[in-house]
Amino acid sequence: MKTLADLRKIREKAQNDMKLRNSETRVKVVVGMGTSGIAMGAREVMKAFLDEIANRQLHDVLVTQTGEKGLSSMEPVVDVIIDGVNSVTYGNMTAEKVKRVVAEHIVNGNPVNDFIISTDK
Amino acid sequence: MKFYRSHILLGMSETSIEAGAKKIELALKSELSKRNLQDEIDVLETGPLGFFAKGVCLKVYPENVLYENVTVEDIPELVEEHFLKGRPVKRLLATTTRVEAYDFNYKERNVLENSGIIDPEDIEEYIGVGGYEAWEKALLKMKPEEIIAEVKESGLRGRGGAGFPTGLKWSFTAPIDSPEKHLVINADEGEPGTFKDRLIMEGDPHKLLEGMMIACRAFGANKGFIYIRGEYKLCIERLKHAINQCRSYGILGQDIFGSGFNLDFDIKVGAGAYVCGEETALIESLEGNRGNPRFKPPFPGVKGLWQTPTVVNNVETIANVPTIINKGAEWYKSLGVNGATGTKVYTLMGDVAMPGLTEVPMGITLRDIINKYGGGMLRGKKFKGALVGGAAGVILSDKLLDVKMDYESLKEYTAVLGSGAIMVMGEEVDMVEMLWSILRFFRHESCGKCFPCRLGTQQLYNIICKIRDGEGKEEDLESMILLSDAMVKSSFCALGQSPYMPIKSSILNFRNDFLKRIK
Ligand SMILES: Cc1cc2nc3c(=O)[nH]c(=O)nc-3n(C[C@H](O)[C@H](O)[C@H](O)COP(=O)(O)O)c2cc1C
Ligand code: SF4
Secondary structure, three states, X not given: OOOHHHHHHHHHHHHHXXXXXXXXXXXXXXXXXXXHHHHOOHHHHHHHHHHHHHHOOOOOEEEEEEOOOOOHHHOOOEEEEEOOOEEEEXXXXXXXXXXXXHHHXXXXXXXXXXXXXXXXX | OOOOOEEEEEEOOHHHHHOOHHHHHHHHHHHHHHOOOOOOEEEEEEOOOOOOOOOOOEEEEOOXXXXXXXXXXXXXXXXXXXXXXXXXXXXXXXXXXXXXXXXXXXXXXXXXXXXXXXXXXXXXXXXXXXXXHHHHHHHHHOOHHHHHHHHHHHOOEOOOOOOOEHHHHHHHHOXXXXXXXXXXXXXXXXXOOOOHHHHHHHHOHHHHHHHHHHHHHHHOOOEEEEEEEOOOXXXXXXXXXXXXXXXXXXXXXXXXXXXXXXXXXXXXXXXXXXXXXXXXXXXXXXXXXXOOOXXXXXXXXXXXXXXXXXXXXXXHHHHOHHHHHHHOHHHHHHOEEOOEEOEEEEEEEEOEOOOEEEEEEOOOEHHHHHHHHOOOEHHXXXXXXXXXXXXXXXXXXXXXXXXXXXXXXXXXXXXXOOOOXXXXXXXXXXXXXXXXXXXXXXXXXXXXXXXXXXXXXXXXXHHHHHHHOOOOOHHHHHHHHHHHHHHHHHOOOHHHHOOHHHHHXXXXXXXXXXXXXXX
16 A cells, blocks of 8 residues: 555656666667557567667667657657757658668767658657 | 659648749749640649758659759759759759658647657656646545536536536536446547547556546546457557556555545457447446447436446546646646637548647647648648548538637537547549448448437438439438438437438538539
8 A cells, every 4th residue: 555655756766767767878769659650560660779779789778669649651650869858750660771770870970861750859 | 534754743831832832833834835745744732742941842753853942943944854854953952851840749738748758558657757646636635526626617528529528527426425436438439530549548548547547536436447449459458557557556446545545447348339439338338238329318427337327438538637637727728719628639531641640729720730730631632621520520621621620610510529530531532432431331330229220321321322323313412411310310329310410511512522423
């Protein structure tokens, strides 16, 4: 049985955890894993990110999932967030395109203009 | 049909028209005819072309060449070089292929504010963005009557189709003294073309759960059910996971936060009949019976699930509740117009460039939704009409493009907002085909309990088939309206009353389409 104080602690802990994660990881890759995204290959895209990041031994990149943003026709949709602030949204992603995003954006800091559908949520 | 070897798409927007897009269109067409290319190359107006560029932009298919900053003076050279000699004009090529930034509209979102941002399978991410603060407030700092008063004041209306005021619905059930009351969430989402509830549940399941908790507290239920369609596998998985997380965090269970309040939720998977979205049929199905509607009154609020007082609400309706409790009714009312408060989630499909889903304040126009969130019409098609509200909705003509989308404004045109599904139709769509597919749907989905609907939907289908086969008469149109009107008056549930709207509106707005098949 939890008390009110317990809930507060959970919230504080959760918020701290999120902050901590932002400072430990330079880059956050968020893959949209809704029904449309998965149908369009989001799982393969996520796997491609994980593989590419492992191959290049990048230790400051975190890959997580989220729901759909709503632009079903551009799925799979992926956010790349650097230093917790610069957010870029890519659309129509494929495993092939992931290689370019990792090399050009995550490693070299140049977003891949050709695949961007939106910047800053 | 003419076969063009190449298409020139001309991006039409307020800015490009100011920059002379219309003049360029004329210049292009006259230059093409001068060179006798008018039958080989087609010029089409479209919405935004989908990339960042300056001035008037052209996109040439099939080569997919992008030009920017085109002026009338450039046209002769462009036509000569590109379309006669097949050499793109280098100096006019767009310098970037970067797409125009799509606006997901997160700053105005409410129900879907976290979907696409947080991990739906991690309760701590939800808590981290302020989740379950509203539940804590509702449970420990507010009296149940105060919660209902706040929701009433907010003006929140049901998002499942009928638009009934939510606070009012709760206030009928709250004072009833009963050992058991239930909340049932309608997640059947059977309206063709609607998938908003799916996005809420799979993108932010805790949002729905938090809203359910507040609702249960408000009218005194200790048990909530989510009745969800079986196709929504990912939603079911994520909701189950979320409920288990809540139990282990003590957010659901016995004596929550020492308040003395007990609450638990369960999920029931539906078998995919449209009529099971009707609240009393849904309750029958939940009880394990065949999904036939019940007689009203008594309404579910008095005698619903297992004869206990039961509130049935739509997913989107309830997902609005946490923010109302957090930010207050005043804030909620500040969004929207004409007594329609808050935001609405629309699913946008058909002949738009970028189909999908968006959440915007109440009262935006259809034109804005199509242009701003749908990326304009698909490949420069001309807008013919839109089916708003699913199969039970209304087919609007282009005259209604600038009508504000809220309950009252649409009512003036005997249209409804319904579930918020918008099916956009380009010029080549034949309304006879459209109505045929709608009537086929109703014939299939009639549950057969009452004869006006059982026989009526079959008869309507027969008539539209006759018209479709070119054997109809003009009187058939009036017969369809009369018959569906009689069904409105005599059907047992709202399913049998639904065909009237699409029949009446399509015949009224697109009579010529029907006459073409008749004569
Ligand atoms: C044939 C028929 C199908 C319906 N399907 C749905 C549905 O899929 N989802 C839904 O929320 N409401 C549906 N409704 C409306 C429900 O009966 C009910 O009005 C609604 O769930 C109430 O919730 P709200 O007040 O939050 O909108 C349907 C109604 C009818 C007559
Ligand atoms: S109106 Fe149609 S769906 Fe409703 S009870 Fe009658 S037959 Fe069944």
